[in-house]
Amino acid sequence: MKNLIDIKDLSTQEIQELIEVAKDIMQHPQNYVEKCKHKKLATLFFEPSTRTRLSFEAAMMELGGNVIGFSSASSSSTAKGESVSDTIRTIGCYSDIIAMRHPKEGAPLVASIKSTVPIINAGDGGHNHPTQTLTDLLTISCEKQRLNNLTIGLCGDLKFGRTVHSLITAMSRYENIKFILISPEELKIPEYVKKEILEKHQIQYIETTSLEEHMKDLDILYMTRVQKERFFNEEDYVRLKDYYILNNSKLTTAKQDLCIMHPLPRVNEISTEVDDDPRAKYFNQVRYGKYIRMALILKMLEIK
Ligand code: CP
Secondary structure, eight states: OOOBSSGGGSOHHHHHHHHHHHHHHHHOGGGGTTTTTTOEEEEEESSOOSHHHHHHHHHHHHTTOEEEEESSGGGSGGGGTOOHHHHHHHHTTTOSEEEEEESSTTHHHHHHHHOSSOEEEEEETTTBOHHHHHHHHHHHHHHHSOSSSEEEEEESOTTTOHHHHHHHHHHTTSTTEEEEEEOOGGGOOOHHHIIIIIITTTOEEEEESOSSTTGGGOSEEEEOOOOGGGOSOHHHHHHHTTSOOBOTGGGTTSOTTOEEEOOSOOSSSBOGGGGGSTTBOHHHHHHHHHHHHHHHHHHHTTOO
16 A cells, blocks of 8 residues: 555555554553654645644654654745645655645545655645544454444534544444434435435434434444534624533433444543543543554555
């Protein structure tokens, strides 16, 4: 695999291997400290990030490699009008692998055509976020000990939430998965996700506006932020941003082994009182993100 643009670039077998390597790294980190010695990762972030960029950088450092890059378009020659293609050809002269985030959907795919080194899509617009999905799969595998037989509630901005689109794509490969799609009418899952993934693979799903209605059935509740940066007007964002706020009272009917996830950043959609509930796994999820990215870097650099 030269590039990771979409979670579909990985087979189910390859995802399983990445999860197993990540778990081995968690148990035996000392075995990996020099695996990427003399290798360089470039993180090119044309859009803000905390977790994705810093977890990639921490991952490469823990593998003994080095990191270069920029954290905003304004601090690169993009601000002078340089194209993504020329930026990528340049960075390929300095690095062995590139993790790239861009507000334009498809930009990492375009970059991968020109690149001489592997490209990892670290999030493109409202489209895809495959390494968050790998993070989510490792989280589910560790916290639920399975990737099949799950009822998964996805709540919030299902229209613009790229992590949701990638997660549905990935989870649709596993046996007996059912989705409860919880969103305001305006932020429903796009038709193409329903037609090309859910209906094509005959995955059961229910669309609802109620967070409480199916709470008792959920094995996983995946909360998402309303994506302010993808709205065309402030008024719509303000009206929808606090549509769902998960708090302790809303969890009264939930299963004792519910796994509450969120790709973060959180704004208001999970009350901080929930953080003390043992079912809240979103900060564990952050930690898993570093280990799965370590496994991914090793795979893409073909290091055993
Ligand atoms: N989950 C996620 O992509 O977080 P950042 O935007 O902070 O990278």
